[in-house]
Structures are given as C-alpha cells and as structure tokens.
Amino acid sequence: MDRLLRRGERTDRVGVFVDGPNVLRSEFDVDLDDLREATLEHGTPTVMRLYVDEHATPGLIQAAEAHGFETIVTSGDVDVKLAVDSTAIAVSGDVDTLTIVSRDMDFKPVLERAAREGLETVAVAPVEHGRSDALQNAAHTGVTID
Numbered sequence: 815m816d817r818l819l820r821r822g823e824r825t826d827r828v829g830v831f832v833d834g835p836n837v838l839r840s841e842f843d844v845d846l847d848d849l850r851e852a853t854l855e856h857g858t859p860t861v862m863r864l865y866v867d868e869h870a871t872p873g874l875i876q877a878a879e880a881h882g883f884e885t886i887v888t889s890g891d892v893d894v895k896l897a898v899d900s901t902a903i904a905v906s907g908d909v910d911t912l913t914i915v916s917r918d919m920d921f922k923p924v925l926e927r928a929a930r931e932g933l934e935t936v937a938v939a940p941v942e943h944g945r946s947d948a949l950q951n952a953a954h955t956g957v958t959i960d
Contacts, residue, residue, distance in 0.1 A: 826857025826909075826910040826911045827858060827908065828857040828859045828860065828861075828909060828912075828913055829861040829903045829908070829909035829911070829912050830849075830859050830862045830863065830915065831861075831863050831899065831900040831903075831915065832849060832862075832865060833865060833893065833896055833917075833918060834866040834874075835866065835867055835892055837849075837915055837940045838874065839940075846864075846881040850881060850882065852938050852957050852959055853938070856911045856955070857910060857911050861884075861903055861908070861909060862882055862883045862884060863883060863884045863899065864885050865892045865896045866886070866887055866892065867887070867888060867889070867892055868888070868889050893918065893920050896914075896921070897920065897921060897923075900912060900914065900921075900928075901924050901927055904924070904933055905927070905931055909933065910933060911933060911934040911935070911936060912924070912925065912935050912936070913937075914935075914938070914949070914953075915938040915939075915940075916937075916938075916939070916949065917939050917941075917946055919949045922946075922948050922949050925952040926952055929954065934955070935952070935954045935955070936954065936955045936956075937949045937950045937952065937953035939958045941959070945958060
C-alpha cells in the first residue's frame with residue numbers, strides 16, 4: 815500500500831505513547847508541541863496518549879488535552895499501563911506506525927513486537943543525555959528532541 819499522498823503528506827496512522835514521568839521533567843524542558851511535531855513526519859496521529867501518575871498537576875493534564883493528547887492517569891506503574899496499551903494497539907491493526915516517547919529501555923519489547931506485526935516503529939527521546947540507546951536501536955527510526 816502506498817502511504818504517500820499527492821502532496822507528499824503521509825497517510826500512515828500513527829499511535830503515540832508518551833511516558834510522562836520519564837519525559838516531561840523540568841530538566842529536559844520538553845514542550846508538548848515538540849512531541850507532537852516529532853511524530854507528524856511519520857504520519858497522522860490517530861492515537862495520542864500521555865501517561866502520568868497520580869501526582870500529575872491539573873495544569874499538565876489540561877495542557878496535554880489542549881494539545882490533542884488523551885491523558886491516562888494511573889495510580890500504579892505508568893510503564894506497565896503504557897506497555898500494555900501500546901502493545902494492544904500494535905496488534906489491533908489500528909495503526910501503521912507505533913511511536914514510544916521515553917528514555918526507558920523497558921519499552922524495547924513493545925517496539926520489537928510492533929515490528930513483528932509489520933508496523934514501523936519510532937523511539938523518541940527528549941534529550942541526548944540519558945537516552946536509551948537500546949530503545950533507539952530497537953526502533954526503525956530514532957528521534958531526539960533538542
């Protein structure tokens with residue numbers, strides 16, 4: 815299937831899963847617009863989820879929703895919920911590209927499973943320092959937001 819439009823825009827359906835506590839830290843100064851922009855070159859985001867823990871501020875949740883992210887608040891481990899949800903999307907056939915935004919190599923098996931399902935995979939890191947090379951290497955494409 816050709817996923818390019820006449821004007822050069824991609825039609826891939828992209829699932830974006832953001833590890834909030836790992837990425838949205840003051841020392842990284844990551845903007846939600848930067849996260850969104852980093853995914854647009856890979857297609858059209860059809861699923862955009864930001865995972866946060868119960869300590870997330872109402873302002874962060876409101877900002878995420880204003881930027882088009884569905885916010886998932888969990889009282890348990892954010893990584894587990896994100897991994898389960900992103901793997902479910904990967905095997906559902908609802909997306910063509912799976913994007914994980916994290917510095918955590920815990921999501922390497924998710925990207926590997928998505929690739930086995932025939933999806934393109936993207937790993938986005940907020941900064942060069944502290945980024946997981948294993949996660950970046952497991953993906954078809956690695957992106958670092960500067």
